[in-house]
Amino acid sequence: MAIKRLNKLTLYGPEAEKTKVLKGLQALGCMHLIPLSDNTVDQSLRMQPAQASEALAWLERSPRTRRQLKDKKQACIDQIVAEVLDNKASVRELSDARDKLTERIREVRPWGEFCFPTLSDLGGQRFWFYVVPLGEMETLCEVLKQHDLPWEEIHRDSREAYVIVIASDEPAEDLLSVPRSHIGMVPLSRLEMELEESEQLLEELLAEREALTRWSYLLGQAVAARQDKAALEEATSGTQDEETFFLVQGWVAVSEKKAVAAFCLENNLAALFEEPSEQDNPPTLLEKSDSVGGGADALGFFQTPNYRTWDPGNLVFYSFSLFFAMIMSDAMYSLLFGGIVFLFRKTLKKTEAGSRLMNLAYFMSAAGVVWGVLVGSYFGVAPGSGGLLGHMALIDLNDYNAMMKLSVFVGVTHLIIANIMTAVVNRRSSYALAPIGWAIIMGSGLSIWLGMTHTLSAVFANKVGPAGLIVGALLVFLFTSTRPVRSIGSLCLRGLDGLKAVYNITSAFGDVLSYMRLFALGLSGASLAITFNTLAVDALDSSPVIGVLFSGLILLLGHALNFALCIMSGVVHGMRLNVIEFVNWGLSDEGYPFKSFRKQED
Template identity: 40%
Template sequence: MTIARLKKLTVVGPASSEADAMEALQDLGCMHLVPLAPPPEQPEDAKGREAKDAYTALRFLTVIPDQRRQVLRDSAFDIHAFVPEVMELRARLRETRDRRDFLAHRISEVRPWGDLIFPPKEELAGNHLWFYKLPLKERDALDSLEIPWQIVHRDHLHYYVVLISRDEPDTDLLPVPRTHTGALPVSELEAQLEEAEIEIEELQAERQGLTRFVTLMRQQMSQAETRAELEYGRQQVLRDESLFAVQGWVPGDREEEILSTADRLGLAALVEEPQRDETPPTLLEQPEDRESGVDLVMFYQVPNYRDWDPSIIVSVSFALFFAMILADAAYGLIIAAIIAAMWSKLGENGHLRSWRRLLCVVAAATVIYGVMIGSYMGYAPPEGSFLASLKVLSVDDFSTMMVLSVTIGVLHLVLANTVAALNRWGTNAAWASLGWCAVLFGGLVYWLAGGNDWSTLGIALLAGGFLGILVFSSDRKVDKPIDLFWRVIGGLQGLAGSMGAFGDVLSYMRLFALGLASASLALTFNDLASQVREAVPGMGLLLALLIFLIGHTLNFALAIMSGVVHGLRLNYIEFFKWGLTEEGTAFRPFARKEVQE
């Protein structure tokens, strides 16, 4: 996978051909437009509220699992009238659900006082009833009241107290705020709740019926988006009374196709290589089965056009880091079982198949690493067994695991600097990156040598690396003595990154720490289940099984979360910091919108 080489295309023609030219470019779908006119609004913003409502309405209908038979042809269907209908239904359903929830809560609050039917105001001689839910331990607060009160109900936690007073009692009269019961009795509230439930069922049935138009809705939305995209493109065209001009970036391998289209339409086309002061957008070229790696990279940062594509390295290193954090072969098999259960769904299109492939690599790496450390849901394989012979590491061996984590961190950062140096070859920055490679590797050798003969090699690499960083961190040419001074200052600034490099290497210790935490939690739940089974006769086995299942489910979820977050973090923060120079702009093709599936 590489970053596609782009060329700048300028198309000029008579104003009468503008519409045909823009539609042809949209059909080709390979041009990232550069605004020659003042920058327009984004197309999704230009479509305004109507587009947002359309997407909301579509999501509202598509989340229903059992949709009606789809209507594929209906000349009377109008999305502009259909969307407001769906949005009104959505608002009514939300309002009814809110009312249902309010009534259910009010009933639970009022029920302890019984089916209250308030007497007419004149029968209370101007007094009112005030309701309080008083904890049992606060019973003594009632004895000091100077107004009439009555306990009408009691449960294992509260007294339900009614006070009689003309005015609302002071807020500090009792140690709890008063309860608002409303004026309706429980029987009336329950009747309203039943009506709300029936209304929700009717609205859900109406919603179910509208799902028959989802396919037509998607088709018309795609057509509307295509028109909006075309309008967005036309806003970037430079025009006068007789001519128009449109400019953008196109992949080099589409040049002949574009020139042929321009010639067919009688347009003038100029294709140029990007200048040094220009920064084209970034288009990552990848086969369909590797799109998941591009998704991982582009999620955090778009590489600069003149940088390199890190998607393969990020995919492989993420799988390794994820496996070390989960640190259990059985958990890897569970992931594999989940992938197998979703195999057909993950194979519906090329993009999903690329993610299926990446998940298979992640699952395989997790199983292999789990076998290497001999962990199967926290249990070790039996002594003398074949699985025991495959165990070559132990998460309890702190010194070995620390060395492994730091070594992986150093190699990861050395790889980042090496690729960066190759990409910048011929510049001072390339030699500075190689200097950092020497510093990182030399520090690792010196640390591992522990004072033996290899320490000399480590010191030599450190000295050479620091010298290279000092000399090559600045691109300033030395034409005057003052230039030498600023060149040295630039080198010292480069050396100031040493502490950052040290901290970045130590960041990889999280691989060991999180893997140890996952293994320790698994072992803890196993021990707890074993103790409960032995301590509780009869039901002990069932309780132990529940503890085992709940404990490992929790540990598995936490491990997955840690593996994803920290597995990506080490790539995004540490690796990108040393391997990529600047952030770029994603290539956004001016193209027709496909019908959503």
């Protein structure tokens, strides 16, 4: 996987053939256009038509779909859009009404089936409803007695009493310690009947939505046709027009050169292919493989590498999976994560990017299972020392010194690779020696630490490491700046640039220490799992009957919470180390993605 080489393509053709040529280029779909005019149309025209897009999104969210109709002659798109949006509005309106009824029934149910008598039957008296905390009932009784107000408690639960006070006028707000409840005039049976009617109508509307999903393909084609038209208008306005000729310019992959040349020959167009100059800023077109392309997709959410740098997608695929595994630190959590991805495989496979991300998730799960076996954690339970799993547990998370060394070693290796790749990209410049110097500094600092802790021979701490630090610092000092030396002043400025670069050793130290989060988060997740297991055992021991229920709830809710936290930490912090620390040393400039001028409609 790499960044594809591009050529700048300039096409010349007769003005009368401009629309035909642009439609042909759009059908060819391999060109990133460069606007040659300041009078380009507003790019908002590329937006999907609001109503059709809204209707399509509503149908695509349906849990079940019907067989798609693909004959465009059978459909009146405007009428379909109107029906779908009317269905959406009705579903939302009825859902809101049902939710209000559900809440109303919840409030009224404790009062039971209640119908208000007429005022004449009560002699002008009215009913006033109050929900009183049990702790305040004694005070309420005394207040009502003092004011000679009749009352009745009609229901009581573990926390509150439901009291009706009879009076011609509402009791003063400061008389009672609780506000009055408003239960309304509609009895409970009528509310429940309305709720049932709402549920039935909602089912009918959802069935109608499912029936309408047979138009999803044609709606998608209508939206795509609008996008194609808007893109064509934008391309038309972005050409340079002369009296009888027009000129269109863009970027094409070198691998598409033959196809473009054949198109130009077929349409009698003059074409000029040029290599990008130093002044050009080409877009970045990544060549992504189905197996490990998910690394580039994951990194692409945050940053696109510059055309003249390198594609770190392959490395991110493996490093992100390793970081995720070290943070999860549990074989069963990782296996469960893979199972969840498997359940959503059909949804992920709908797009190429989704398929690549699915492969990345599977690899992350596999790496997590392997690491979990090595640390010997299965939902926080360690295997016995005598079995096969016990013999496979080679890493002790509670050995803080060893885990710190491992985390720092992983971080230094990650950043050394980033600096080496930066040197490879700049191999034709003396600047390439600067990242080599940083790689030597990081490796030497690690060797000094390992030598001081007796992991390596003392010679690394006393001689090899310090010598490496001096050599690396000299390379950084001498070659970071590319300022030409033409005078004493420029020499001094270059020296200051070198000193400033060497001062960044503090930043390098901080970036390396950032990888300590791999150990810290992995240990915290494992500790939480063990804690929930211990709480569950304590609950089970406390009671032979109800303890089983509480123990099961603790295990279920505790591990669900810990699993969610581990997933979040693994994704966020695993990607952070790749996007911030790694990219800071490996990618000097950010690029922008290659956007093909291509036809969306089938």
